[in-house]
Amino acid sequence: MSLSVIYAILFYAATLLLIVGVTRKIIIYARTPAPLKIPTTPAPLTKSGVAWRLTKEVVFFRSLFNANKWIWLFGWLFHVGLLLVLLRHLRYVTEPVWTWVVLLQPFGKYAAFAMLFGLFGLWARRFLVDRIRYITSPSDHLMLMLLIGIGLSGLGMTYIDHTDIVSMKTFMLGLMYFDLQPMPSNPFLIVHLSLVVTLMIIFPISKLIHAPGLFFSPTRNQVDDARDVRHVAGWTAK
Amino acid sequence: MADFEVPELKEYPVIPLIQEGSMAHSKPYVAKPEHQKSVGYPGELLDNWQEVAINKMGELVKGSRALQVFLDTCVKCGACTDKCHYFLGTADPKNMPVARQDLFRAVYRRYFTFAGKFFPKLVGAVDLTKEVLDQWYSYFHQCSQCRRCSVFCPYGIDTAEISMAAREILDSVGVGQKYCNEILGKVHVIGNNLGLPKRALVDTMEGLEEDIKDETGLDVRVPVDQKGADVLLITPSADFFAEPHIDGLIGYAKVFHQAGISWTVSSYASEAANFSMFIGSNDNLKKAAMRIRDAAYDLGVKRIVVGECGHAWRVAYSFWNTLIGPMDFLDKQYPMPSHIVEVTHDLIKRGALKIDKEANDHRRITFHDSCNVARGSRMGNIPGGQFILPREVIKSCANHFFDMAPETIHENTFCCGGGGGLLTDDLMELRIKGAAPRMQALKQVVDEHGVDTFVAICAICKTQFAKSLPYYDYSMDMITSLHQIVGDSLILGPTE
Numbered sequence: 001m002s003l004s005v006i007y008a009i010l011f012y013a014a015t016l017l018l019i020v021g022v023t024r025k026i027i028i029y030a031r032t033p034a035p036l037k038i039p040t041t042p043a044p045l046t047k048s049g050v051a052w053r054l055t056k057e058v059v060f061f062r063s064l065f066n067a068n069k070w071i072w073l074f075g076w077l078f079h080v081g082l083l084l085v086l087l088r089h090l091r092y093v094t095e096p097v098w099t100w101v102v103l104l105q106p107f108g109k110y111a112a113f114a115m116l117f118g119l120f121g122l123w124a125r126r127f128l129v130d131r132i133r134y135i136t137s138p139s140d141h142l143m144l145m146l147l148i149g150i151g152l153s154g155l156g157m158t159y160i161d162h163t164d165i166v167s168m169k170t171f172m173l174g175l176m177y178f179d180l181q182p183m184p185s186n187p188f189l190i191v192h193l194s195l196v197v198t199l200m201i202i203f204p205i206s207k208l209i210h211a212p213g214l215f216f217s218p219t220r221n222q223v224d225d226a227r228d229v230r231h232v233a234g235w236t237a238k
Numbered sequence: 239m240a241d242f243e244v245p246e247l248k249e250y251p252v253i254p255l256i257q258e259g260s261m262a263h264s265k266p267y268v269a270k271p272e273h274q275k276s277v278g279y280p281g282e283l284l285d286n287w288q289e290v291a292i293n294k295m296g297e298l299v300k301g302s303r304a305l306q307v308f309l310d311t312c313v314k315c316g317a318c319t320d321k322c323h324y325f326l327g328t329a330d331p332k333n334m335p336v337a338r339q340d341l342f343r344a345v346y347r348r349y350f351t352f353a354g355k356f357f358p359k360l361v362g363a364v365d366l367t368k369e370v371l372d373q374w375y376s377y378f379h380q381c382s383q384c385r386r387c388s389v390f391c392p393y394g395i396d397t398a399e400i401s402m403a404a405r406e407i408l409d410s411v412g413v414g415q416k417y418c419n420e421i422l423g424k425v426h427v428i429g430n431n432l433g434l435p436k437r438a439l440v441d442t443m444e445g446l447e448e449d450i451k452d453e454t455g456l457d458v459r460v461p462v463d464q465k466g467a468d469v470l471l472i473t474p475s476a477d478f479f480a481e482p483h484i485d486g487l488i489g490y491a492k493v494f495h496q497a498g499i500s501w502t503v504s505s506y507a508s509e510a511a512n513f514s515m516f517i518g519s520n521d522n523l524k525k526a527a528m529r530i531r532d533a534a535y536d537l538g539v540k541r542i543v544v545g546e547c548g549h550a551w552r553v554a555y556s557f558w559n560t561l562i563g564p565m566d567f568l569d570k571q572y573p574m575p576s577h578i579v580e581v582t583h584d585l586i587k588r589g590a591l592k593i594d595k596e597a598n599d600h601r602r603i604t605f606h607d608s609c610n611v612a613r614g615s616r617m618g619n620i621p622g623g624q625f626i627l628p629r630e631v632i633k634s635c636a637n638h639f640f641d642m643a644p645e646t647i648h649e650n651t652f653c654c655g656g657g658g659g660l661l662t663d664d665l666m667e668l669r670i671k672g673a674a675p676r677m678q679a680l681k682q683v684v685d686e687h688g689v690d691t692f693v694a695i696c697a698i699c700k701t702q703f704a705k706s707l708p709y710y711d712y713s714m715d716m717i718t719s720l721h722q723i724v725g726d727s728l729i730l731g732p733t734e
């Protein structure tokens with residue numbers, strides 16, 4: 001039971017930090033003025049054009065595709081894999097499990113491999129390409145190791161040492177309804193959850209904040225209408 | 239010719255292996271106290287510079303969503319690392335856009351983020367030491383703020399914004415760059431980068447009218463301070479005297495003459511360039527732009543047309559409405575401002591100009607998209623108009639046009655190597671090396687299509703290419719103003 005208490009506390013703390021941290025960042029981004037119009041070509045002339053531009057960036061990583069096919073391939077596989085894995089995980093926190101989550105399960109299994117393939121590819125570049133080696137800090141390596149660790153420990157549960165999914169789910173649902181239940185003590189699970197908690201904590205204070213950040217990037221989210229609409233904000237509004 | 243190695247143009251472009259510190263020696267002359275004061279900055283390095291710099295950094299980031307987002311979100315993916323012409327030309331890894339940003343980001347992290355305050359080594363955060371400040375001075379003056387990196391970054395991170403902020407901080411602690419600040423001081427006092435007073439301007443324009451008369455036998459006017467003219471032309475002052483710029487100015491004069499548009503330049507605002515953008519100075523940006531508004535108002539013109547200048551068009555197109563708008567005294571039926579290429583394009587489309595394309599048959603032409611036009615502005619009313627209009631104008635005036643490789647034109651264009659306030663002789667090595675990717679692309683169309691005419695619509699590009707072409711064994715005469723092509727093909731005289 002003490003294991004459950006420790007992890008329950010960790011989860012609550014990490015969730016709080018994640019939510020508060022990301023919300024705080026989003027508020028800062030939203031409140032900080034963009035005093036001048038600085039969209040980068042090809043800039044759309046309308047708001048819906050901007051929405052389409054951002055959609056292409058988020059879904060297809062369009063700029064990255066134009067920039068570098070290898071980074072794109074690894075990066076995109078990693079992110080799509082990650083998304084599917086996370087959606088597949090929804091089965092631990094929904095009761096009854098939503099139908100589309102059920103339908104997704106078989107794909108989710110392969111998604112873990114796509115995610116890891118992408119992560120290893122990205123990591124390899126940090127050693128093999130001299131330019132990328134130069135710009136890499138220890139934290140960049142650690143971040144990739146963290147995600148790889150999460151992925152491998154997850155796969156460990158799927159293929160090597162199955163954890164008791166039913167009691168795992170009972171524990172998760174218990175957390176959500178503030179009704180503490182015992183957590184199964186599978187070593188892979190303990191590693192998995194420790195790393196996940198770490199990821200949640202560093203998310204708002206690291207480069208992982210790129211996920212919400214992208215939507216606030218003025219070079220990407222501004223409409224190219226400087227001549228038609230007078231834009232003022234911050235120092236230009238004074 | 240040079241005391242440095244000029245990059246060799248290969249068969250195909252290659253990404254160099256990094257050579258650490260290869261450009262660490264490059265730095266422009268530091269502004270003298272009087273230049274610093276003329277643009278409102280302390281004369282020399284302050285005693286408490288570190289404190290001032292960090293406060294300034296905080297203030298800038300608080301006031302700019304771009305900085306806030308860009309400093310946080312870079313994931314070090316490396317997509318931008320081979321996109322900067324200065325990296326490609328010098329192989330110095332600090333000229334990779336992300337590494338350039340990191341000079342700034344490392345300091346930002348140290349003083350403003352949790353990770354940087356408590357785990358500096360882990361995230362590569364550093365204290366702002368004198369050594370770091372010197373690195374800033376060197377490498378933020380190796381960025382032409384061309385925004386090529388921003389096109390390819392998955393978050394649109396624009397290193398230009400970071401360079402501008404870094405230069406503003408350098409200025410605020412007393413170490414500005416001589417070239418930019420001296421010039422800007424002249425704009426504030428005299429009205430143009432050259433410090434050309436009204437008398438000299440009028441003389442030059444009269445001389446120009448005589449030249450055109452000799453060439454064409456017609457009285458084509460180049461008016462100064464003509465009240466009640468329809469158009470105020472705001473053009474880079476290089477157009478008044480430098481080669482090949484001046485032939486462009488003659489071209490504008492011919493177009494206005496033939497279209498029957500009355501126009502004038504202003505001696506009070508005789509400069510399109512606004513170097514305040516290069517040094518990231520908000521106050522100066524607005525102050526220099528304000529002269530243009532005042533001139534337009536005093537002269538009672540109906541519209542403002544901007545001549546061939548890259549960053550000036552960005553400032554005009556993207557910032558004027560914000561800085562000096564709304565300009566209700568202008569005629570609403572014209573876009574405010576218009577680019578001279580928009581004016582000419584429109585006249586050609588309406589059949590208001592008679593053109594003899596054969597007049598340019600001796601030329602085989604390619605077109606260089608200037609960074610600030612390509613990536614920081616637009617022309618016409620369709621996306622990408624800034625690429626379409628100039629090419630349509632050239633093709634309406636000449637028969638032989640050949641574009642350079644697609645990955646080097648339009649929004650992918652390579653900087654000339656001299657933009658962003660770097661067009662100074664004390665940075666010649668950087669300028670020549672930074673021109674390499676553009677020269678590489680030019681070489682291809684020269685080899686394949688016998689191109690001999692290299693057209694640009696930016697005063698900085700023209701000056702820079704006139705300097706850099708000979709280093710790569712091309713003739714400096716290749717560089718040509720777009721409106722020279724137009725002017726040479728115009729059939730002047732009464733229309734039937």
Ligand code: HEM
Nearest residue numbers: 057058061064074075076122143144208211214313315392
């Ligand atoms: C809106 C959602 C997101 C978008 C659009 C997005 C986009 C990107 C892009 C374009 C890159 C650069 C290419 C690459 O290296 O993969 C990247 C990198 C990265 N992303 Fe995301 N991302 C999102 C969400 C996330 C989330 C939720 C995580 C983690 C939990 C994450 C973790 C990472 C990591 C670790 C890298 C760096 C990879 C490396 O070190 O090379 N991303 N992201």
Ligand code: HEM
Nearest residue numbers: 085088089092108109112150151154155157158163168196
């Ligand atoms: C609330 C937090 C999480 C819990 C309770 C959890 C739990 C689990 C469990 C029980 C498994 C085994 C599945 C099975 O045996 O079929 C698993 C697998 C996996 N987990 Fe997690 N996980 C969490 C968060 C994450 C996160 C944030 C990531 C990714 C960054 C992740 C990535 C994976 C992967 C790649 C697998 C293996 C493939 C799969 O079965 O989907 N997990 N996780």
Ligand code: SF4
Nearest residue numbers: 322381382384385387
């Ligand atoms: S803005 Fe241009 S010069 Fe500056 S880092 Fe980016 S690509 Fe290089």
Ligand code: SF4
Nearest residue numbers: 312313315316318391
């Ligand atoms: S492309 Fe953008 S996110 Fe990637 S390293 Fe360069 S600046 Fe950072």
